Amino acid sequence: MASAPSTPGDAPVRVRFCPSPTGNPHVGLVRTALFNWAFARHHRGTLVFRIEDTDAARDSEESYRQLLDSLRWLGLDWDEGPEVGGPHAPYRQSQRTAIYADVARRLKETGHAYDCYCTAEELETRRDAARAAGRPSGYDGHCRALTPEQVAGYQAEGRPAIVRFRMPDRPVTFTDLVRGELTFAPENVPDYGIVRANGAPLYTLVNPVDDALMEITHVLRGEDLLSSTPRQIALYQALIELGVAKGVPRFGHLPYVMGEGNKKLSKRDPGASLNLYRERGFLPEGLLNYLSLLGWSYAADQDVFSTAELVSRFEVADVNANPARFDLKKAEAINADHIRRLEPKAFAEACLPWLRAPYAPWPAESFDEAAWQAVAPYAQTRLTVLSDITANVDFLFLGRPVRDEASWAKAMKDGAADLLRTAAGKLATADWASAEALKEAVLAAGEVHGLKLGKAQAPVRVAVTGRTVGLPLFESLQILGRDRSLSRIDAALAVLTG
Ligand code: GLU
Ligand code: ZN
Numbered sequence: 001m002a003s004a005p006s007t008p009g010d011a012p013v014r015v016r017f018c019p020s021p022t023g024n025p026h027v028g029l030v031r032t033a034l035f036n037w038a039f040a041r042h043h044r045g046t047l048v049f050r051i052e053d054t055d056a057a058r059d060s061e062e063s064y065r066q067l068l069d070s071l072r073w074l075g076l077d078w079d080e081g082p083e084v085g086g087p088h089a090p091y092r093q094s095q096r097t098a099i100y101a102d103v104a105r106r107l108k109e110t111g112h113a114y115d116c117y118c119t120a121e122e123l124e125t126r127r128d129a130a131r132a133a134g135r136p137s138g139y140d141g142h143c144r145a146l147t148p149e150q151v152a153g154y155q156a157e158g159r160p161a162i163v164r165f166r167m168p169d170r171p172v173t174f175t176d177l178v179r180g181e182l183t184f185a186p187e188n189v190p191d192y193g194i195v196r197a198n199g200a201p202l203y204t205l206v207n208p209v210d211d212a213l214m215e216i217t218h219v220l221r222g223e224d225l226l227s228s229t230p231r232q233i234a235l236y237q238a239l240i241e242l243g244v245a246k247g248v249p250r251f252g253h254l255p256y257v258m259g260e261g262n263k264k265l266s267k268r269d270p271g272a273s274l275n276l277y278r279e280r281g282f283l284p285e286g287l288l289n290y291l292s293l294l295g296w297s298y299a300a301d302q303d304v305f306s307t308a309e310l311v312s313r314f315e316v317a318d319v320n321a322n323p324a325r326f327d328l329k330k331a332e333a334i335n336a337d338h339i340r341r342l343e344p345k346a347f348a349e350a351c352l353p354w355l356r357a358p359y360a361p362w363p364a365e366s367f368d369e370a371a372w373q374a375v376a377p378y379a380q381t382r383l384t385v386l387s388d389i390t391a392n393v394d395f396l397f398l399g400r401p402v403r404d405e406a407s408w409a410k411a412m413k414d415g416a417a418d419l420l421r422t423a424a425g426k427l428a429t430a431d432w433a434s435a436e437a438l439k440e441a442v443l444a445a446g447e448v449h450g451l452k453l454g455k456a457q458a459p460v461r462v463a464v465t466g467r468t469v470g471l472p473l474f475e476s477l478q479i480l481g482r483d484r485s486l487s488r489i490d491a492a493l494a495v496l497t498g
Contacts (some may be wrong), residue, residue, distance in 0.1 A: 013045025014217045017078070018207065020052045021064035025274040026224060026267040026465045027326065028257055031291045032072065035254060036220050037076045038292065038314035039241045048214050049081030051092040054206055066217030070274050075307065080214075088214045093206050098203035098390050103209050103244060104163055104194060113194060113236040115161035116143040117154040127411045138190030139164070160197035165171075165204070165235055167191050172230035177218070177252030178319045186228035192231055208232040212245035223253045226255040252316045255295045256323045265326050277331075281354060281386025283342075293334075294324040303330075319352060336384045348376040351389045357399075359390055362397040371396045374479045392471055396480055401466030401488060411468050412459040415449060415494040420459050422488045431483045441472075463492035 015036045019029055051070070053059040078438070080086025083311060090096060107113035116139075123139070130137045144166060146154075155459040167190065173183040194205035211232075213220060219229075239245035259265035265272050277287055285307050286404050292298070296319050298305045342350065353359065355367055372393070379392050395401045423445035430441040439453070446456025461473050464485050470476065477485045 011217050013040055013043040014048060014215055014218060015040050016048040016050055016211065016214065016216050017076075018048075018210070018497060019067060020058070020059045020306050021054060021060060021067055022055070023063060023072070025067055025070040026269075026272040026381065027260070027274060027291065027294075028267060028272065030070070030076075030274055030287075031294050032254060033076050034074075034288055034291050034316075035073060035296070035316070035319070037078075037219060038311055039218065039316055040079075041311045042314045046079045047077075047219075048086070048088070048216065049078035049091065051082060052093075052203065052207065053092055053094045054201060054203065056094075058304060066275075069280075071443060073278065074288060076288075078296060085137050090380040090481055093210065096206070096210070097201065097385065099196075099213070099343075100206050100209060101199070103239070103242070104201060105255075106207060106242050106244075107160040107165065107194070107238060108163065110238070110242065111166065112241075113163050113165050113217055114146075114204070114233075115151070116164040116191075116193070117146075117151075117159045117161050118142055136190070138188070139192070141191060144191070162193045162197050164191045165194050165231070167234050167239075168447060169238075173231050174229065174233055174248075174251060176226075176229075177220070177250055177316045178255070179253060179321050183231075189230045194235075200462075204228065204231060205235070208235050209239065209244065211249060212236065212239050215246065216249050218316070220252045220354050223256050226253045229253075252319065254319060255321055257294050257326050258323050259326050269331060271328060279387070280336050281351075281388070282331070282382075283338045283350065283386070286338035287331070289338065290331040290334045293330075294326065295319050304334055307340075308427050315394065332384045337384070339466035340381055344377055344380065347380045348373060348408075350450065351376070351379075352384050354387050355388050355393070359387065360397070361390070361394060362399075366397045366399070368397065375471060375476070378475055380392070380414070382471065387491050392468075395465035395470070395476065400491070401464060404462075404467050407462050407466065408469040411462040412492070412496060415451075416459040417443060417493055418492050419449050419451060420463060423456070423460055424493070425488070427477075427482075428486060435458060435472075435478050438474040447466050459492070460489065463489045 004319075017033045017036045020032075027194055037047055039045070045437040051064060051067075053064070068194050071078070074429065076234060078084060080088060081091045093100075104113065108115070126140055127137045130140065143319055145165065167186060169186050171183050171185050172189065173181065187447075192204055195201050207228075233248055233251075236245050240247065259269050259271065268414050270276065288307055288310065289303075289305060292310050292314070293303065296314070298310065298313055311347070313489055326386045339350075351372075355372065357364060360367070375393055379389055380429075382392065383389060391402075423442050426445050427438060428439035431437040442457050442460055447454070457473055458468060461470065464473075464477060464480065480488075
């Protein structure tokens with residue numbers, strides 16, 4: 001059962017996922033999306049998906065499309081946003097510029113914001129001086145109270161002005177849903193820019209303005225954004241005065257994800273790219289299961305659970321403030337469990353992309369649906385990621401098995417030819433309707449040469465499948481068929497006795 005919403009009063013939960021469309025979707029981004037989604041679903045709330053594309057230089061349509069595609073693939077659906085619409089449309093910030101211009105103007109009119117004419121050099125000189133004197137080095141409020149003459153002077157010089165938000169001169173305190181009560185002293189949160197000199201609104205303005213207009217109740221986002229929270233809370237208070245916001249949302253900052261060498265997982269890390277997991281054949285459920293453990297846990301003694309189970313238990317209050325470690329081996333182990341949990345039919349279906357071009361090394365017409373259906377159950381228990389399937393079943397669809405040198409070196413030693421010759425004879429007269437009979441045949445061939453089953457079957461396996469490891473051998477032989485199996489043993493004999 002879902003527990004009671006942890007919102008003030010009875011306000012229904014409204015959370016948002018608001019990425020900037022830059023680069024490829026990465027693990028950190030998906031973790032944020034997942035936690036917001038799970039929180040919304042747990043509380044039967046609303047997930048708003050908003051695109052923060054106000055940085056024309058870095059944003060791209062390609063990245064935007066990938067984001068949507070990735071969320072769809074993962075099954076993280078949204079209630080308002082691109083493609084689904086909603087009462088607060090549009091959900092792309094690049095289409096909302098008039099709203100931001102209007103709010104910025106009203107913030108200035110009410111004294112919450114002001115034009116700042118300082119040049120970059122002036123700011124730098126004063127920052128250096130403040131540092132040298134041991135004073136706080138953030139913006140010093142220089143333009144907070146310019147006289148009309150000073151403004152006229154700057155304008156006559158043709159100086160551009162940015163718009164700066166005026167921080168209240170008192171500490172900002174809030175209770176982080178993950179970290180508890182936090183207080184920021186005013187000297188650490190100086191007045192900050194909200195509109196560029198060219199009139200373009202900044203993240204610092206558009207993000208809280210949209211959260212306010214979209215009536216977001218909980219902001220769950222990465223710890224890297226913690227320092228922007230006191231600024232946003234102060235801005236919210238001004239927005240409440242203007243009638244733009246109804247209240248201040250609650251904030252919860254999700255822990256950092258650490259990668260190799262205990263360094264923060266960066267989106268440029270190759271292991272951080274979502275596409276990589278998708279191409280390797282992680283199941284969406286397996287990946288979501290794993291990503292949910294980056295800062296949260298389902299139960300002390302259970303790491304593998306379904307997405308429905310995740311939703312039923314997810315609570316932001318249970319998120320751990322300590323950095324989470326990204327552990328690829330654990331992700332793979334969890335994914336393997338999810339592969340085993342699939343219905344056999346769903347498993348066979350899920351593998352299909354890896355049994356076709358461009359993953360499969362055989363031509364499309366060599367793929368044999370019946371053989372695949374027959375072999376799939378043996379493969380299901382063996383895969384870590386779905387892309388492993390290709391090497392496990394290529395012996396069925398390639399005209400000739402792959403030649404794996406290490407396998408040949410290991411299995412095709414002295415005596416292998418004799419064994420193969422005997423095995424071929426016994427297999428030729430065996431009952432191919434029974435895998436057990438094929439095993440008896442190889443066992444008997446081994447006895448002739450003083451070899452136990454394990455040693456006797458290795459050359460047979462390499463001759464037929466190309467590798468020393470793979471699916472259960474006798475079932476594999478059956479599915480490949482008598483004639484093809486025997487002719488591969490002959491071909492291997494020809495190579496050995498060449
Ligand atoms: N667009 C911001 C980002 O990608 C959103 C941050 C937030 O959640 O407030 O980092
Ligand atoms: Zn200034």
